[in-house]
Every structure is written in structure tokens, then in C-alpha cells.
Amino acid sequence: MTLNDTAHGDVLVVRVEDSRIDAARAPEFKTAMIERIDRGHVRLVLDLSKVDFVDSSGLGAIVSCLKRIGPRGNLAVAGAKGAVAKLFALTRMDRVFPLHASVDDALKSVAG
Amino acid sequence: MTLNDTAHGDVLVVRVEDSRIDAARAPEFKTAMIERIDRGHVRLVLDLSKVDFVDSSGLGAIVSCLKRIGPRGNLAVAGAKGAVAKLFALTRMDRVFPLHASVDDALKSVAG
Amino acid sequence: MPGVVRLSIDSDLNQVEFIARAVRSLCDNLLGREDAEAVELAVVEAMNNIIKHGYRGRRGEAVDVNVTLTRSEVEVEVVDHATPIPERIVKGGEPLAFDFDATDVAGLPEGGMGLTLIRMSMDEVDYVSRPGENRLRMVKRIAAS
Amino acid sequence: MPGVVRLSIDSDLNQVEFIARAVRSLCDNLLGREDAEAVELAVVEAMNNIIKHGYRGRRGEAVDVNVTLTRSEVEVEVVDHATPIPERIVKGGEPLAFDFDATDVAGLPEGGMGLTLIRMSMDEVDYVSRPGENRLRMVKRIAAS
Numbered sequence: 001m002t003l004n005d006t007a008h009g010d011v012l013v014v015r016v017e018d019s020r021i022d023a024a025r026a027p028e029f030k031t032a033m034i035e036r037i038d039r040g041h042v043r044l045v046l047d048l049s050k051v052d053f054v055d056s057s058g059l060g061a062i063v064s065c066l067k068r069i070g071p072r073g074n075l076a077v078a079g080a081k082g083a084v085a086k087l088f089a090l091t092r093m094d095r096v097f098p099l100h101a102s103v104d105d106a107l108k109s110v111a112g
Numbered sequence: 113m114t115l116n117d118t119a120h121g122d123v124l125v126v127r128v129e130d131s132r133i134d135a136a137r138a139p140e141f142k143t144a145m146i147e148r149i150d151r152g153h154v155r156l157v158l159d160l161s162k163v164d165f166v167d168s169s170g171l172g173a174i175v176s177c178l179k180r181i182g183p184r185g186n187l188a189v190a191g192a193k194g195a196v197a198k199l200f201a202l203t204r205m206d207r208v209f210p211l212h213a214s215v216d217d218a219l220k221s222v223a224g
Numbered sequence: 225m226p227g228v229v230r231l232s233i234d235s236d237l238n239q240v241e242f243i244a245r246a247v248r249s250l251c252d253n254l255l256g257r258e259d260a261e262a263v264e265l266a267v268v269e270a271m272n273n274i275i276k277h278g279y280r281g282r283r284g285e286a287v288d289v290n291v292t293l294t295r296s297e298v299e300v301e302v303v304d305h306a307t308p309i310p311e312r313i314v315k316g317g318e319p320l321a322f323d324f325d326a327t328d329v330a331g332l333p334e335g336g337m338g339l340t341l342i343r344m345s346m347d348e349v350d351y352v353s354r355p356g357e358n359r360l361r362m363v364k365r366i367a368a369s
Numbered sequence: 370m371p372g373v374v375r376l377s378i379d380s381d382l383n384q385v386e387f388i389a390r391a392v393r394s395l396c397d398n399l400l401g402r403e404d405a406e407a408v409e410l411a412v413v414e415a416m417n418n419i420i421k422h423g424y425r426g427r428r429g430e431a432v433d434v435n436v437t438l439t440r441s442e443v444e445v446e447v448v449d450h451a452t453p454i455p456e457r458i459v460k461g462g463e464p465l466a467f468d469f470d471a472t473d474v475a476g477l478p479e480g481g482m483g484l485t486l487i488r489m490s491m492d493e494v495d496y497v498s499r500p501g502e503n504r505l506r507m508v509k510r511i512a513a514s
């Protein structure tokens with residue numbers, strides 16, 4: 001699981017470089033994200049533009065990150081498309097994570 | 113196996129509408145082609161532009177057609193690309209059937 | 225004439241994506257992109273469940289997937305020889321997995337979504353558990369064109 | 370961690386394209402297009418031979434294909450329980466299938482090209498025949514990038 005970090009002011013943009021966040025990869029993804037949150041990155045944009053498949057375990061890991069952040073900050077999702085956007089809609093997690101077409105849009109929504 | 117016929121003067125252009133000419137389809141393909149030859153169509157252009165896979169059985173069926181035509185006429189191949197063009201090259205059948213990029217080019221080579 | 229392919233992997237989460245890719249490629253000519261993606265999701269969720277819950281992460285067991293392609297439907301049958309899904313869960317009626325309060329972050333579900341997703345993604349789902357063998361049969365109908 | 374998928378079809382030429390598609394999709398991320406096409410051709414030729422010559426067109430028998438994906442190679446093993454390839458053909462040394470006279474139309478080969486194509490398409494090919502089981506193992510190495 002390769003994650004690419006870019007800081008934008010106090011927001012960290014994390015781009016997932018793998019094409020899948022599935023049950024095999026979710027634990028590693030979650031650990032890597034939690035590690036960033038615990039280092040104090042509580043305003044995050046998760047860039048899923050390179051991801052074309054997420055399963056319920058991957059989605060659960062994303063939800064865990066939001067819980068870890070809690071009231072201290074926020075997590076916005078950018079670039080979800082196709083089957084990935086569909087999963088957020090099916091599970092109604094799009095009510096929790098509004099889907100932003102671009103990282104720029106997501107940055108606005110998560111800025112402190 | 114769907115074949116699409118277009119007459120150009122005394123040349124019959126036969127376009128293969130399936131994406132594969134493999135061992136499962138070769139007998140039917142051969143029968144349909146031989147039927148055209150036996151009806152007197154001895155100048156043929158075989159348009160493979162929609163085909164993306166031919167195996168040795170499919171190639172053998174094309175060779176059979178040429179044999180059936182014999183010295184009475186000719187068979188030119190148009191539109192072979194990717195794996196199909198590669199098969200003609202690997203088997204050196206490109207010495208027997210020069211590969212024409214377009215049906216127009218093939219028509220010139222086969223005209224009586 | 226239907227296409228029938230049997231696929232099999234070890235009970236290892238890392239292998240599931242290979243089945244996913246193979247099943248996708250088998251569906252792709254028959255189903256549109258969205259329906260093929262739905263089948264992929266259902267197959268992945270079913271296999272993950274078997275490996276995580278059925279075999280409890282134990283490797284070295286087989287998970288089999290039978291794919292049948294006809295003019296009217298794609299049928300995927302996932303077969304295992306592990307602990308079955310508990311009957312109360314199979315018979316659980318309408319799933320409430322996604323009926324959560326979106327404003328209560330701490331209460332959001334992190335799991336328990338797989339079976340609901342399977343039901344939502346496919347047109348027919350049935351589960352037959354016999355001693356030593358469980359079969360989850362999932363059907364996606366091909367949209368008339 | 371290697372990907373290992375077992376695939377199986379009935380001994381029916383109409384089923385071969387499904388294996389071809391599945392194997393293609395498994396190779397596609399690892400091999401370039403040309404190499405993936407070469408693997409597809411070799412697998413199809415091997416399966417056609419088993420069905421035509423090994424099982425003599427008899428349906429209802431299994432043809433198995435094991436695909437192993439590693440960082441360095443794609444290995445495809447085709448397994449059958451039919452008549453083996455005659456030893457004189459396996460040991461036939463360098464194939465002369467394509468050494469024909471292109472100007473002698475009547476003498477052009479219409480068959481006998483499959484095994485030569487398999488050898489040309491793959492980097493390693495070996496064949497092990499034991500009583501009741503034949504294994505054709507074919508390897509395509511992944512080009513260093």
C-alpha cells in the first residue's frame with residue numbers, strides 16, 4: 001500500500017497509489033492512516049483518484065480514520081469515481097463523506 | 113460466426129464480425145468461405161479489422177480458402193493488427209498473404 | 225451454449241483480487257461496466273467473508289468460484305467447506321446495515337456491510353449449506369438491449 | 370506473494386475462449402500487451418490440442434489451468450488426464466512447421482502449427498506425462514522495466 005502525502009497548510013492530502021483498497025490491504029491502509037492522524041494530522045483529504053476498487057473492509061478502514069479524528073478535525077474524500085463512488089452511495093456513506101471531484105474542492109471543505 | 117459481404121466489381125470483400133477466429137469457430141468460418149468460393153467468388157478480400165484473436169486453427173482455415181481458390185483467383189487479407197498480424201508474421205504466412213492496412217489497399221492487390 | 229468456468233484460490237485474502245479480475249473479464253462482454261463492477265464487489269465480499277469468518281483466516285483451504293455465462297444472466301456460485309454463515313444471519317430479513325445516523329461519527333459502522341452489499345449488488349442471492357459444503361449462488365441478469 | 374489461480378473448463382472447444390479471457394486479465398497488469406497476447410495464444414493452442422487430440426473431441430472431461438503470477442514471471446500449467454502428446458512429437462527437436470515454400474499454395478500447411486507456436490510464444494515450455502496425467506508448463510518472463 002503506497003500513500004503519497006502532500007501538505008496544504010494544515011491539511012494533509014493523502015493520495016492512495018494502489019488501485020485497490022480491499023480486505024487484504026485494509027489493515028495496512030488503516031495503520032498508515034492512523035499513524036498520520038496520531039502524528040497530529042487531523043485535517044485530511046483522502047485522494048482516491050487512482051483507486052478503482054474499494055470493498056466493505058476498505059470502506060470500514062476509512063470510517064475508522066474518521067472516528068480516530070473525532071471532533072478534532074475532518075476527513076474529506078476526493079476523486080472517487082465509478083465503482084468507488086458507487087460504494088459510498090450504496091452504503092450511504094456519502095452522507096458522512098461528501099465526495100469531492102477534485103482535491104481542491106475537498107481542501108475547501110476540510111480547511112479549519 | 114457472422115460474415116459481412118460487400119461486392120467491389122468482381123472482388124468480394126468479406127468482413128468477419130466476430131472478434132475471434134479460433135478452433136471452435138474455424139470449421140464454421142471455413143464452410144462459409146468455401147461456400148462463397150464455390151459460388152464463383154475467387155477474388156476475395158478478407159477484412160480482419162474487427163478480429164482481435166486468431167489461433168492456428170483459424171489460420172489453417174484461411175489457408176484452406178486460398179487452396180480452394182487455387183490458380184483461379186486470389187485472397188488478400190486486410191486490417192490485421194496486434195495479435196492477428198503477429199500470428200501471420202510468426203508463422204511466416206505473411207509471405208503468403210501480404211497484410212494490407214486497409215480494404216482499399218487489399219482491393220488493388222487482388223483486382224483481376 | 226453457456227460458458228462455464230471454474231476458478232479456485234487458496235483461502236488467502238491476497239488471492240481474492242485475482243478471482244475478482246478473472247470474473248470481471250468474464251462478465252465484461254456481457255454486462256455493462258456498472259453491472260460488472262457490481263458482480264465484482266459481490267464476489268469479493270463473499271470470498272472475504274469465507275476467508276475471514278468461514279476459515280477464520282486459516283490458509284491452505286480452497287475457495288471455489290463457478291461462473292456460468294448465458295445470454296440472459298451471469299451466475300456466480302461461491303463454494304467453501306468452512307463454517308457456514310449462521311442461520312440467523314442468513315435469515316436476517318431486510319438488512320439495516322446502512323440505516324445509521326450519519327451525524328453520530330462514533331456510532332458509524334466499520335463492518336457488517338458485506339452481506340448487505342452482496343444482496344444490493346445482485347439480482348438473486350441464495351445460500352445452501354450442507355454438512356461440509358456451503359454454496360452461495362448469485363445471479364446478475366443481463367439488461368435487455 | 371505470488372498470485373495463484375486455478376481455472377478449469379470442460380473439454381469443449383467453445384469454452385477455451387473463457388480461459389483465454391481470464392488468463393489475459395490475470396497477465397495484463399504484469400506483462401505488456403504483446404507478451405500477454407503471446408501467453409493467450411500459447412494457452413489456447415495447448416487447450417485446443419488437449420481437446421482435439423487428447424480427448425478426441427469428447428466432452429465432459431476437465432481441462433485445468435494453473436496460473437502463477439510472481440514479480441518475475443507468469444507461469445501457466447495446463448493439466449489433462451487424456452492421451453499424452455506422442456513422445457516422438459515432444460522430442461521432435463526444432464520444429465520445421467513454418468519452413469514451407471510460400472509459392473507452393475497446394476503445399477501450404479493447414480495444421481501442425483500449434484506446438485511450434487507454443488514454443489515461440491513462451492520463454493520456457495516443458496511437458497511431463499505420467500500415467501493418467503499430463504502437465505504442460507509454460508513460463509513467460511516479465512521484461513525488466
Ligand SMILES: Nc1ncnc2c1ncn2[C@@H]1O[C@H](COP(=O)(O)OP(=O)(O)O)[C@@H](O)[C@H]1O
Pocket residue numbers: 056273274275277278307308309310313334335336337338339340
Ligand atoms: N462465509 C461466512 N462464514 C461464516 N460466517 C459468515 C460468513 N459470511 C458472513 N458471516 C457472518 O455474518 C456476519 C456479517 O457479515 P458481513 O455483512 O459480510 O459483515 P462483516 O464481514 O464485516 O462482519 C459476519 O460478521 C459473520 O459473523
Ligand SMILES: Nc1ncnc2c1ncn2[C@@H]1O[C@H](COP(=O)(O)OP(=O)(O)O)[C@@H](O)[C@H]1O
Pocket residue numbers: 168418419420422423452453454455458479480481482483484485
Ligand atoms: N495434447 C495432445 N494430446 C495428444 N496429442 C497431441 C497433443 N498435442 C499435440 N498432439 C499431437 O501433435 C501433433 C501436432 O500438434 P500441433 O502442432 O498443435 O498441430 P495440430 O494440432 O494442428 O495437428 C498433433 O497433430 C497431435 O498428433
